[in-house]
Amino acid sequence: MKSLTVVLTAALLGTTLFAAPARAGTPAPSAPVSAGEAPARLIPARPSPDDVRRSLARIARDSDGRVRLGVIGRSNEGRALRLASVGHGPTRLLYVTQQHGDEPLGTPAAVRLLWSLGVPRTAWHRWLLSRVTIDVVVQANPDGAVRNQRYNHDPEATGDYSEPGVGYDINRFHNPLTPIADNPVPESRAVLRLWRATRPQVVIDYHMQGRYRQPDGRETTASILWPTSPLAPAPAVTAARRLAVVNDAAMTRVAGANVTRYPGGDYEGIARNAYGILGSSSLLVELSDLPAEQVEFQIRTAFVSMLATAQAAADGSLRRADPARADTIPARGPALPGVLSPLTRVDAA
Incomplete structure (x- = not known):
């Protein structure tokens, strides 16, 4: 992966996303002249829960405590649901990775982000982390991760959005209209309780999808979508569309991704919709x-998404993005012919 400096320099040349605005008498620091991005060997691309635990412990140690670790709950099999936080600013961001155990790549991206923001200590890092607090639920479905399966592990799972004898689809059980005590999914309950405790302005949920081709012949590499539930208030949807514009620009111009609009549904139990209904600027990244x-x-595409969101929230450009530009993000094309993927499914998120 390119160094953090290269990523930021590319952003500065191609977009204003990473440009911190100067204030009278207090000019904001520039992006760091030299700050290494987390090494790829810090965590495997498809990490186990033990890989996550070891990597986060190393980051907390190397950051001298700037990256703070916690546990927000336990999975159905008793595995820790790990929270890592960095920053102490008033704007709160929440990133969630790997709700579906067979969709792992957001997890190593988040671990590398935590290293990249928590370990180096430049004026730019101090500036950023004084303005935002980033909470990351790292690998929200550890039981599914060890089995490489979409669902959590609950042999007694029944009803909608479950696989009998296997478990529940965690990303269908964030419904804010359901009392948390009545929610049968411990992983979803933990994220809901975290949201209520921290009230983040931004929530981004990282997933994976199958393979798709656009009409111009290019392959989609990522898809994004904001809340589409009619229950989501208009200000939250507008803010989420701004978030989509920021992420589309960063992933396209900095990471080189081919970003499309995800064809998601409006069910309120999906995290993208649920946290929009609750008032957050909420986004799905596939x-x-x-x-x-x-x-x-x-992995770098997800890393750039996370970093660009933090920067835009810190420097105010997130509030200034034009939400109408979200409509220019092209719809995702059809599945790539002749390519079978377990992640090629409609509204899989």
Whole structure:
């Protein structure tokens, strides 16, 4: 992966996303002249829960405590649901990775982000982290991760959005209209309680999808979508559309991704909709399931999304983005012919 400096320099040349605005008498620091991005070996591309635990412990140690670790709950099998936080600013961001256990790439991206923001200590880092607090639920479905399955592990699961004898689809159980005590999914309950405790202005949920081709012949590498539930208030939807514009620009111009609009539904139990209903600027990011040689590219795409969101929230450009530009993000094309992927499914998120 390119160094953090290269990523930021590319952003400065191609967009204002990473440009901190100067204030009278207090000019904002520039992006760091030298700050190494987290090494790829810090965590595997498809990490186990133990890989996540070890990597986060190393980051907390190397950051001298600037990256703070916690546990927000336990999975159905008793595995820790790990929270990592960095920053102490008033604007709160929440990133969630790997709600579906077979969609792993957001997790290594989040671990690398935590290292990149928490370990180096430049004026730019101090500036950014004084303005935002980033909470990351790292690998929200550890039981599914160890089985490489979409669902959590609950052999007694029944009803809608479950696979009998297997478990529940975690990303259908964030319904804010359901009392948390009545929610049968411990992983979803934990994220809901975290949201209520922190009230983040921004929530981004990282997933993976199958492979799709656009009418111009290019392959989609990522798809995004804001809340579409009619229950989501208009200000939250507008803010989420601004968030989509910021992410589309960063992933396209900095990471080189081919970003499309995800064809998601309006069910209120999906995190993208649920946290929009609750008032957050909420976004889904789907990384396509590309061949092995492009895995690093996909991890970097998610990393750029996370970093661009933090920067835009810190410097105010997130509030200034034109929400109408979200309509220019092209719809996702059809599945790539002749390519079978377990992640090629309609509204899989």
